Structures are given as structure tokens and as C-alpha cells.
Amino acid sequence: MRTIAVIGGGIIGLAVARELTRRGNQVTVLEKEGRLATHQTGNNSNVAHAGLYYPPGSFKARMSVAGNQSIVRYAREHGVAVDVCGKLVVATSDAELPALHRLAERATANGVPAKLIDPGEAREYEPEVACVKALRVESTAVVDFPGVCGALAAELAESGTDVRLGTRVLAINRRVAGGVDVHTSSGLVRADALVNCAGLHADRIARLAGLAPRTQIVPFRGEYYELRPERTKLVRGLIYPVPDPALPFLGVHLTRMLDGSVHAGPNAVLALHREGYRWRDVSVRDTAEALRFPGTWQLASRFRRTAVEEILRSLSRRRFAASLARLVPTIGPDDIVRCGSGVRAQALHPDGTLVEDFLIERAPYQVHVLNAPSPAATCALEIAGHIASTLDT
Missing domain, CATH: 3.30.9 (D-Amino Acid Oxidase; Chain A, domain 2)
Incomplete structure (x- = not known):
């Protein structure tokens, strides 16, 4: 059984910890705040994106389409509030029509259920909207992402995962014999591997671990x-x-x-x-x-x-x-x-x-999530699977 330290208690860190635990690893989650999901996860619009905006073949495109389904399914299975309400992307002038049509083409390329509609059809969905044309995207949802974090944390507690709140990472050293030592405000954590999901501080954690990210x-x-x-x-x-x-x-x-x-x-x-x-x-x-x-x-x-x-x-x-x-x-x-x-x-x-796409870098005994803004919450379970598979290779 490997021991793995996960830094960050937002939705990505918790999803990674859950996936690694499900694969038989012993995980310690290190979160500097006194509660989970304090920053990006707890202060966003709670939209589960469909995968509409991202270049075909990118991490964001592939993970959003799959993640939209997996995060909605996870929320429903764990009694977390979710509403698959769909959305309208509206062109308010003729000058915006070429960009709207390109967006529709990208939706098709990414496998996103979407259709172009006229103003009358748009007002059937949104009676007060103004547009010359709109793109209706059916799979966009609103999900209680802090609630998802609560469900993930409950799973981790049930599995006996060590989740340490109020624990700052002070230094990271790679051991000659393999693995990493993570020095924290609450003591030393010795692990076979490290996953950095620190969000707003991800680049700083990477530098503590000896990386020199250019971003x-x-x-x-x-x-x-x-x-x-x-x-x-x-x-x-x-x-x-x-x-x-x-x-x-x-x-x-x-x-x-x-x-x-x-x-x-x-x-x-x-x-x-x-x-x-x-x-x-x-x-x-x-x-x-x-x-x-x-x-x-x-x-x-x-x-x-x-x-x-x-x-x-x-x-x-x-x-x-x-x-x-x-x-x-x-x-x-x-x-x-x-x-x-x-x-x-x-x-x-x-x-x-x-940095347009998710940026995930690997180093010996380490994986660092260096760019994961929106739609990362949508893609949390997919990112977790990718990172766990990366550590398995």
C-alpha cells in the first residue's frame, strides 16, 4: 500500500484523495484552512459546464463533457442538490453571429448537445431575453459544489482517510531512497508520493517541492x-x-x-x-x-x-x-x-x-496541478482519475 499526501482541500484535492483511496492507497489530505472548500470551490457560480468553449481534443473539452455527466451523477447519488437546467448563449447583435456560429461548430466537435435557435424560441426559455439568435445548450447544470465536497469528505471519513485541517505546508523534501517528506505546521508527513492541488498557491507548492514552473x-x-x-x-x-x-x-x-x-x-x-x-x-x-x-x-x-x-x-x-x-x-x-x-x-x-488548458505536471514521486480554474469543479472526478492513473504508471 502506498502512502500519498494530497495538498489542498478543495473539490480537486478531495476528488483526488477519494480516487486514490478507492485504488488502495493510504492518503493524507493537508488543508491550510480550518474548513474544506474555502476558496475557489466555495466561491464560484456552481455551474457544471457542458464543454462548449474549449478547443477540441484539449483536456478541458474532453474532461468537461465527461465531467458534466459524472459530477451530476455523483451529486444525485449522494443527495446533493443539482439542476440540469440548460443555458442560452445569446447574440445580441448581428456582429456577434459569426462567433455564435463558431461556438455551435465547436459544440458539435466536442459532442455537446446544443442547437441554434431564433429569438422566438429563445424567449420560450427566457421570456425577457434580448437576442438576434441564441445557442441552446441542454446539459449545462447548476450543482452545489460545496455539497459535493461534503459528500467526498464523508466518503473519506468512512474510509479512514486522514484529513488535516489548519495544516500549512512549510517545506517539501524528496528522499534519496524515494518518496517525499512534507514538513507542515502540525508535523512531518512521510509519503511515497505527493499530489499538489493547492489552487491559488499551486505554483508556490511546486517551488517548495523543487520544481521551477515557468508559469x-x-x-x-x-x-x-x-x-x-x-x-x-x-x-x-x-x-x-x-x-x-x-x-x-x-x-x-x-x-x-x-x-x-x-x-x-x-x-x-x-x-x-x-x-x-x-x-x-x-x-x-x-x-x-x-x-x-x-x-x-x-x-x-x-x-x-x-x-x-x-x-x-x-x-x-x-x-x-x-x-x-x-x-x-x-x-x-x-x-x-x-x-x-x-x-x-x-x-x-x-x-x-x-494557460488555456488544465496544466498538470509530473516530477519524481509528485504530480502538480498548476492550472485548474473553471471548469475544474465540473471536471473534478475526471481530473482525479487522470492523476490517479498518472501515479499508477
């Missing part, structure tokens, strides 16, 4: 509003804009949550703290590290105008509402209230390009 995590905060309760009837399911292929994120969208509330967002602004959920959350170390990295400046230079627009939208409820009104014209500034934010752990190359 770096640069945190982006996504801020959300929600519709006031009396206005939630404006949205029945999920409404997304056509993404601009020149921009790195999907744009603000509308999501009916499992409790009936409707979330709007997120925007995307550079966070000044890897765990910075508010403008006033500033880490000197994190900010300095981001500013020293050439990729940050290259990205800012390439998207200077967009960055300014995102900051202005972050600071102005009126601008935020105007973005939503492109999708649902009856939404105004008085219809939305702030409701929190999340931080995306996005890896960048030194030239400022985003």
Missing part, C-alpha cells in the same frame, strides 16, 4: 451581484453572452441558483491578494510577486482598455447593470445588489498569454 498564478477577482428577490422572475435559468475570442474571460452572465436567487457576474479584475475577495484585501507579497512577473505586464498591455472597463464596472453598479441589460433589457441599476466574489487561480505564461 505563475496571477489571481483575478470576479465580483458578483444578485437580482433583488422581487426581480428574480426575470431569469429562469442561465443566460450567457457570446464570448469575445479576443478576451480571456466569458463576460458577465446570469445564473439562477439552486435556492432561486439569480447571480449576475462575474467581472474580472486583478486581485491584490491571492485570497483577496475585496478591494481592501491587499497582500504586499502577492502584489509584489504579480508585479515582478513579466506576464502580468504583458497581459495588462494587451488588454489595457478591457482592464480599465472591468475596473470601472467593478466600481459602478450602473455600469454592471448596463452589461446585464444587454442580455435582459429590463434589468436596471436598482435591480441588483452586491453578493460576494471569488478569486480565480489563473496561470500565466511569461509572455502574458493565459
